Amino acid sequence: MHTIHGKKFDLNLLLAFDALLRERNVSRAAEHLGLTQSAMSHALRRLREFYEDPLFVRIGDAMKPTPFAEEMGDSVLEIVSAVQHKLLAQASFDPMTSTRVFSLCMTDMGELVFLPRLIAELQKVAPHCRIRTSQLPSEHIVNSLERGDTDLAIGSHYIQNPNLFQQELFVHSFCTIISRAYPADELSLEEFLGMKHVSVVLSDSSSRYDQFIDELGHRREIYLTTPHFITVPMILEKNPSLIATVPSELGQTFLRYNAIKVIKTPINSPSLHLRQYWHPRYHHDPGNIWLRQLVKHLFDQYMS
Structure with missing residues (x-):
C-alpha cells in the first residue's frame, strides 16, 4: 500500500x-x-x-x-x-431496525416457489431489510459465499465442498408436466420415453435435473435444454408433443397458471434434497444466523 x-x-x-x-x-x-x-x-x-x-x-x-x-x-x-x-462476533442483530440487504443465490424455481413466502415474512419481522437474488453456476457459488457476495445459497445444488456449512430444508420428489391440451392424464413408460423432453440444466458444468432417467438406462429424445424452469410451462402449453419432469413442488406451483397438468412420472424417481449453504467465515455473523433460522422456520412451516 x-x-x-x-x-x-x-x-x-x-x-x-x-x-x-x-x-x-x-x-x-x-x-x-x-x-x-x-x-x-x-x-x-x-x-x-x-x-x-x-x-x-x-x-x-x-x-x-x-x-x-x-x-x-x-x-x-x-x-x-x-x-x-x-x-463484532458478539454484536446483536435487530431485525426490526436493520437496513441490511440479504443476498441469496437461488434458481428461478426457488424464486417462484419460496421467495414470495420469504418476502412476506421479512416485511413483517424485518421491515427495513431488503433482498437481492442471483443465479450462479455451481462452480462459482463457493467463491461468492466466501467473499460475502452471497449470504446463503438455497436449492438442490450439487455443491461438493466439505468446507461449507449446509442444512437440509426438506426433501421432495419429481413429477411430470405436460400441456393441458394433451388428451391423456397418464402415460405408460413407453409413451413417456417416446415423447420429446424438455430438460433443465443450470450451467455447462451442471447435470440435468432429470438426469436420473438417463442414469436408469432409459433412452429418450432431449428436444430442448434450458437453464430456466420458469419458461417450461409456457413452452409446453403451446407444444403438446413436449414433456418435462420437474421437482414436485414446482409442478404444483405451475398448476396455478392453468397452462399445464401434472401427471405421475412412470419411473421411480429419487428424492431431491433442498439445502441452504453458507461459508464458515459467516457462521457466527448475527445477521446470517438470524437469516438461516428464518429460512429453516419457513420451510418447516411449508412442509407441516
Whole structure:
C-alpha cells in the first residue's frame, strides 16, 4: 500500500472500498452499506485522495478497479472480515431496525416457489431489510459465499465442498408436466420415453435435473435444454408433443397458471434434497444466523 505520510485515515473507508469492490457500482455499494449515493461518492473521493490513485474507473455502467485497487482487494477483505466476524462476533442483530440487504443465490424455481413466502415474512419481522437474488453456476457459488457476495445459497445444488456449512430444508420428489391440451392424464413408460423432453440444466458444468432417467438406462429424445424452469410451462402449453419432469413442488406451483397438468412420472424417481449453504467465515455473523433460522422456520412451516 502507499506510504501514509502522516495522513489520517478513517477505517470506515475500508467498508466503502470493500462494497465498491464487490458491487462495481456506486449506487449498489451505497445500498449495501445503507448510505446515500452522495455519501458513497464522497467516500470514494476521500479514498482516491488518500491513495493518490483513481481506484475505480467507470467503464459503461460498471466501476472497474485499477490494478492497485485489485492488489489491495485481498488485504481489505481480510481486514473487513476480521472486524465483522471477530471483533463484532458478539454484536446483536435487530431485525426490526436493520437496513441490511440479504443476498441469496437461488434458481428461478426457488424464486417462484419460496421467495414470495420469504418476502412476506421479512416485511413483517424485518421491515427495513431488503433482498437481492442471483443465479450462479455451481462452480462459482463457493467463491461468492466466501467473499460475502452471497449470504446463503438455497436449492438442490450439487455443491461438493466439505468446507461449507449446509442444512437440509426438506426433501421432495419429481413429477411430470405436460400441456393441458394433451388428451391423456397418464402415460405408460413407453409413451413417456417416446415423447420429446424438455430438460433443465443450470450451467455447462451442471447435470440435468432429470438426469436420473438417463442414469436408469432409459433412452429418450432431449428436444430442448434450458437453464430456466420458469419458461417450461409456457413452452409446453403451446407444444403438446413436449414433456418435462420437474421437482414436485414446482409442478404444483405451475398448476396455478392453468397452462399445464401434472401427471405421475412412470419411473421411480429419487428424492431431491433442498439445502441452504453458507461459508464458515459467516457462521457466527448475527445477521446470517438470524437469516438461516428464518429460512429453516419457513420451510418447516411449508412442509407441516
